[in-house]
Amino acid sequence: MFSLGLIGLLVRRDLILVLMSLEVMLNAAGLAFVVAGSRWQQADGQIVFLFVLTMAAAEVSVGLALVLQLYHQFKTLDADALSEMRG
């Protein structure tokens, strides 16, 4: 599932799809933590999943606010069309 999220991040050019792929990747990492914690009978894996969940919530709120601002500025969500931000 992590690799599926990575593929989505690389392949798709819609910014919302890219954010969703990021969610899939975070979720896959959390799944690995919980499975490992369950395998060795430790609760630490679930703790780390809680932190991943918190970080995902903060990240997605800021990311979606950025997406809204970008849409108001450029009227598009195509990541290729937005690639003019060069140094």
Next chain:
Amino acid sequence: MFTVYYREVVVEVAFYIAGAVAIIATGLMLKDLNVVHALLYLIVSLLAVAIVFYVIGAPFVAALEVIIYAGAIMVLFVFVVMMLNLGDSAVAMEKGWLTPKSWTGPTVLAGVLLCEVAYLVVRGGGAQMGIGMVSPKQVGIILFGPYLIGVELASMLLLAGLVGAYHLGVRTTPKAEIRHARDTYTRRATPSGDLVLAGTDRPPRTP
């Protein structure tokens, strides 16, 4: 002895079915060109992962996955998609989206998950595989014991996310309003005058 073995096999089958549904839904999400359909598949994928959590003996995390991931975060995505789609063609797009082809895929996958959950609930008993289960009590004790500093850091991260999202999401004041306010201020009548002569400060209009 036989019943215990049967139970483990059933739970293992449930685990693999939920994992397969999660992977299939994620793959279909990547394939779908429509953002809303991709969102539906992503929600199904998250629900499947929640069932995987439940089956491997982490019910607390399974509940959090449903409530926060499939609930709150996906609602954020839906809000943004709906905000971006405001337009004249919205009604036509709605009509195009409600074709049977669009909702059969997520419905079938969600139906599989629903059957699985119904079976696990009706069958009763702990739904863990051969490995034991980590209860919410253990998680809470450890979370507010050695990991207390992590909880504080998470709260600060959430506050930073809130402030950052507000700062990025707020619209800047349109320039016309600022100009209008300034003009109104300069055009205000002098305190010594009796009448307010509207428009006398403007230059004569040239045709």
